[in-house]
Structures are given as structure tokens and as C-alpha cells.
Amino acid sequence: AQSVTQLGSHVSVSEGALVLLRCNYSSSVPPYLFWYVQYPNQGLQLLLKYTSAATLVKGINGFEAEFKKSETSFHLTKPSAHMSDAAEYFCAVSGNTPLVFGKGTRLSVIA
């Protein structure tokens, strides 16, 4: 069975500050890990994915995530937050199975 835990349902950062969204996973098989972003009244947009290649994964809009097997983590970071980053972020895991999502973290960016 697979599961995802996102720590913090709501994170607020100042514009220009570091963004850190936490994700821990559980998987009985080597996982594929994903971060998706959802803007209001829209679907999910893939930010980045880990599929057993490089452990540091770079995505769109300046985001990156590091796969740490020993910590079963896949935290999402961005060095400098922009107002346009305000959205809901979902971490997801799969392993030859349908995606299993975390509950999501709403990111607010304060000017």
C-alpha cells in the first residue's frame, strides 16, 4: 500500500522568501513521486516528478524537490517565492498503481 503525508495544510511566506513544502511517503515498491499545483477552478498541473533517475529533480517555475529514501521524503522547494506561486500543492506517489495524493498544502504569498 502507498500513502502520502503533507505536513501543514497551509503555509504562508513573504514574497522573495524560501518556499518549503513537506511531503513524506510510504510505499512497498520503488516509488514514483510527483508534485502537482492547482490554481483556483483549474485542474492539476505537473510541477515535477521523480522516477528513479537523479534524486534532485528540477521542475517548472523554479521549483525543485529532492528524493531522500532514508527519510522517505520528497520536499518541494523554491528559493524565492513569487505572488503567482499562491496555489494549492499536492504531493503524490505511485508504483505501477494509480496516483495516491496527499491532502494538499495551500501556499499563500504575502507582499
Add this chain to the structure above:
Amino acid sequence: KAGVTQTPRYLIKTRGQQVTLSCSPISGHRSVSWYQQTPGQGLQFLFEYFSETQRNKGNFPGRFSGRQFSNSRSEMNVSTLELGDSALYLCASGTVETQYFGPGTRLLVL
């Protein structure tokens, strides 16, 4: 390449009615998955179709059904609607390594 498209984008139904939602995957994608998103339960997997065959099914009652056509377009049907079926229904196409999502159909059951 055009993305995943879903129709309609918004629906209002009353309890007891049935509804059909449609999804057109990205050209060349043979796998289509459906997810339900609600504030309380989050994103939950409904079912996956590949080459017209249901490959996986989530833990939803039999009122929820789906099918896939030879052109990979998919439909999902919900019969005897309940208030709790109000949700955003998302369709995705792709592979186990990458799933691309459509904009969703927002269903409101009154």
C-alpha cells in the same frame, strides 16, 4: 499538442438524477484515469481505463461507472446522484510515470 479536455465544465443536478461526464485524452494516450476531488476527502482515484478495458478501480460504490471508446475517449457515469457526489471530477491521461490532468468537471448536486 492539445491537452486533456473535459466536458461539460460545470453541471448542476438534483438528487436521484444521473450524470455523464466526458474526457478526451491527449492524442496518442491510451490510458485514462478518473479522480474525484472534494474538500473533505481530497483527491480519490475512481477508475482507470486502458485500451477500452478497466485496469484499476477505486473504492467507490457501483453507482459510479465508466467506459472507454476505441478512440480512447472516456466517459464516467454516476447514477442516482447523492448530495455527497458534489465534487470536482478530474480526468488524466498518460503513463504511470506521467499523468496529465484536464481542467475538471465541477458537479453540484442539489
